[in-house]
Structure formats: structure tokens, C-alpha cells
Amino acid sequence: MMPSNTLSVLMQIQPTIQRFARMLSSVLQLDVEIVDEALCRVAGTGAYGKSIGRKLNADSRLLRYVLETKKEKVVTHSRFDPLCEGCVNKDNCKEKAFLGTPVIYQNTCVGVISLIAVTHEQQERIADNLHAFSDYVRHVSSIFVSRLLDDQSGNDNIRKVFLTMIENMDQGVLVVGQDNQVKMVNQAALKVLGVTQANILGKNVHFRPLTFERNFTSGHMQHVVSFDDNSELIIGQLHTIQDQQLFLMAFHQSHSSSTLAPVQDEPQIEHLVGECRPMRILKNLISRIAPSPSSVLIVGESGTGKEVVARAIHKLSDRKSKPFIAINCAAIPEQLLESELFGYVKGAFTGASANGKTGLVQAANHGTLFLDEIGDMPLTLQAKLLRAIEAREIQPVGSSNPVSVDIRIISATNQNLEQFIADGKFREDLYYRLNVIPLRLPPLRERQEDIELLIHYFLHLHTRRLDLVYPGIAPEVIALLKRYRWPGNLRELSNLIEYLVNVVPSGEVIDLSFLPPNLVNSGRLPEQETASVTVLYNPKEEEGVTPLEEMEKQMIREALSRYSNKKQAADELGIGIATLYRKIKKYELMSA
Incomplete structure (x- = not known):
């Protein structure tokens, strides 16, 4: 052992060890903790990336076991392992699984590389890939010994370490x-x-x-x-x-062509994802009209992203540093809408705040006021809004003094306002004031070229938000989603992808079996074109095993008979090792 006043072997190269820990964590999608022989934390990721250099408490039994025995330690269900008995932190332990590998240097255990699962998905990942992860970490540990620790000053050796790891x-x-x-x-x-x-x-x-x-x-x-x-x-x-x-x-790559690449001179507007011709026209138009103070009316079906477009216009305008106030005219009760929009003064009505209230129109002063579902605004308020636009002033409820306002109004609707005018439900003069610059948002069914791009946009959005592993998506799923009519448009697609990333096993491929049956049936081709889809997804098969499953079972059985190594069998089948183990269990091929 080294004198207490000198840095340990691993601590002397701590920055390199930390970079390695991050890369290992990214590759294996697990938390990584590396300690030296004194149980000082040298590197880590996630919660284990804190308190670098701090000595862990004496009750770190699993790490201590690896250090003392120089042997690997595997725990797939923490707290139930014999080593965990009597641990004072047992009840508060957040670790669900642990794989610890000793780092041997000059016949001495100089540290431990540990893979840790803190979620159920990570716990399954360790259990399903135990031997592969064990071999991999042991291999990497040996690289540290032979290539890095023997010459701590050699930058070329560090390069060789990473080159070897990257290649594998x-x-x-x-x-x-x-x-x-x-x-x-x-x-x-x-x-x-x-x-x-x-x-x-x-x-x-x-x-x-x-x-x-x-x-x-x-x-x-x-x-x-x-x-x-x-x-x-x-x-x-x-x-x-x-x-x-x-x-x-990513492990799973799914794209049909590289033609989705946008033209370089097109405006790149945040959150407006799409490269089809209607979206390119829309983005160019938005970039041209954004600097203007003129009113904009956005028309589009529910779920097409009208507020996203409104915010994009605001961000590209000269008012971007000023407020953006969004009001859903359909969500506020009619009796409250006037006071919400225009505010009120002290004592304006029973129950009014003693200090009065600033209205949302006034709150948007010098900025942008977004009126969503404008068709649901009552006629009496339409008259007041028209006056506010024409006179550039509002009158709070109960006040005799008007208040000047400088606002740009962007409104949106999914209704036919021309028909509303004909039916006497909407003021014609207000319509022309709001519809100075009309924008039509295409429904998702008219944006077939963008479906794949949007699928991956929402996959990224929801896997990051929910802290889940980015899954693959099968080509037949993308093909079916391109055929689907999307009555709920972008909102429906986003909700579907959020559902799928929750139900697909960690890191696996989303295939047709994960899609809701109503969506699969709605997305089918006409009868004469459905043969291939029917084979891939037939939940009503009376025998309980679909033709596709029978074919899959036979392919797996044949691959297992050719290879004693399940990783090689998985590679031939084009699936992950975790997926192979799941299929073996499903088809009861345990003896294979």
C-alpha cells in the first residue's frame, strides 16, 4: 500500500479515469463508479459523480469485498445479497444491481470499477447482459493495467487505451x-x-x-x-x-434516405421541425413576416402546432425581449374573460381584488398577445378587442380612464371564421383586423415526408425527459405511421411516441406489436395491399402464435444451433443480446 500522504495510482490519473467513466456509462447506459484501494471515489457518473476524492463510509461492503478478495462481485438484486445483511444503509439504498470488477496492478488490487443500476430498466440491462458486461469491463480493466498505469506520463498510451476501447x-x-x-x-x-x-x-x-x-x-x-x-x-x-x-x-439506425437534409439557406426556426415543401414555404413566410407589427391569423386543425408558430413569430420579431402572453379564449369562462383580458380596478365588482388587477392585454404591452381559439370569443368582447386594436388602448372593468397599449396580436383558430361571420357569431370588421397576414398550417397527413423526422424528434424529446434509453424503430412501423391519417396531428404523434418509449423494453426496437391495435388497423393499406402487414401483425390469430412468431422462433432456434456464443447468434439475427434472451424465454428455447 502507498503512504497516506501520496495520491493513489488511480487518483494520479483522475481526469483520464473520469473521461473513461463517462464514456463507459454512455456505452453501457449504466451508472459507473470507480474507487481506489482506500475506498476514495476517483470517478463516477450521475449521483456517483459527486464528492470526487472523498473516502466512502466504512459500510461500503460490496466495494470492500472486491478490494479484499480481488474477485469480481455480482449482485442482481441489492439488499438481498448476504453481503448486504447488517448494512446500516440497507433500507435507504437506491442501488438495484451491482457489478464490481477489481483493477489489478503489480499483483495488487488498486481499485474497483463498478457498474450500478439505479432503475428497474438498468437492473434488467445488467441481468440480461451479465456475462457480456463482465467480460467487457474485465477487458477494459486489463487495458488500464498494461497500457495506462505502466506509463502514466505517456499521452500516446492514453490514446491507445481509447482506440482499443472504441474499436471494441x-x-x-x-x-x-x-x-x-x-x-x-x-x-x-x-x-x-x-x-x-x-x-x-x-x-x-x-x-x-x-x-x-x-x-x-x-x-x-x-x-x-x-x-x-x-x-x-x-x-x-x-x-x-x-x-x-x-x-x-445510436445502436439502432432507422432512416430511409438522406434527402431530409434541409437546404442551407433556409431559415432554421426552433421547434418547427419539418422539411416537406409546405413547411419550407411556411418557414420562409414566417421569417419574412415576423419583423412586421401587423396582426397574424393562424388557421389549422387541432394539434398542428399553432402556438409553436406564434412563439416562433414572436422570437423572430423585434419584440422578442418583451412579453409573449398566450390566452385560450375557449378555456376561460365567458363571465371572467373580460376581466382577464382587460383587467379591473378596485371595487369594480363583488369579489374583486382590493388592489384591482392588470389585464393580460396590458401585461403584453410592447410584446405579443396570442389569442388561441379566437372563434370562441363572445361578441361583446369582440367589440372591445376591436376598439383596443383600433385605438391602441383598453379600458379596465370599472375604470373611466383608458390605458394605452402597444401590442401585436397573433390569433389562431381551427374553425371556419367566414362561416361564423355568415352565422352572425363573429364580427366581420374584427376578422379583417385580425386576418391581415393569414397563415395556414398543414395537417400532418399532408406532411408525409416529415413523419420520420418528427418520430425521431419526439423519440429524443421523450427519452430525454423521462430518462429512458433511446429505442430503435422498425421500418414497417415508420411505413405504417406514414399511412395513418393523424386526426390529432402533431399532438397525437407526440402522445403516441411518449406511450411507445414507456412500453418498449429498454434499448430495444419498437415493432408493430407495440402499436395500439386501433392505430394498426387504421393505418392498414387497402385490402389488396395488406398481405405483408397482416403477416407482421395478426393479433386475432386463433392458435395463439402468429405465422411471424413461428418463423421467428425457427430462425432463433437455427441461429442458436449454429453458434454456442449467444452474442454471435444475436449478431446474425440482427438483434441485441437482451432481445435474444427475451425471445428465448418467450419461445421456451432455454435448452437451446
């Missing part, structure tokens, strides 16, 4: 220098890009996110990866580490 990763990796030239690329990345190493090493490569990096600071996004005359649409994470970029490709 299952997901594609590109390392790009500050000159935008590719410095490292592994076989998985070459396969995704469809190139040879000679055709990409040293080439200039550029990454352009399609879903706006300002909104999503981390996690999987669709990127246009460009080099030479090639442009590929790749799902992955882009990390900037000092002067280099590390692009980690």
Missing part, C-alpha cells in the same frame, strides 16, 4: 479533431456509413443536427453527417471534449 464498442464512433478531420473511426461506424476506413480517415466531416442543438444539449439526435459529396442522416450523440468531437452513433 458495438456502437459506431467517430473522433474528429479541431480541423474537422476524422482521427478515429471504428468498424461499427464504417458499417453505418457504408464506407471503408481508407475512404474516411483524414477527411473533413461536418455534423449538423436536424432538431436544433440549442433545445437539446445532450442525448440522441438526428444529424446530417457530411463528408466529400456524401450526406448521411445518422442518429447519435455529439460530445465536444476539449478540442475534439466525439460522435457516438
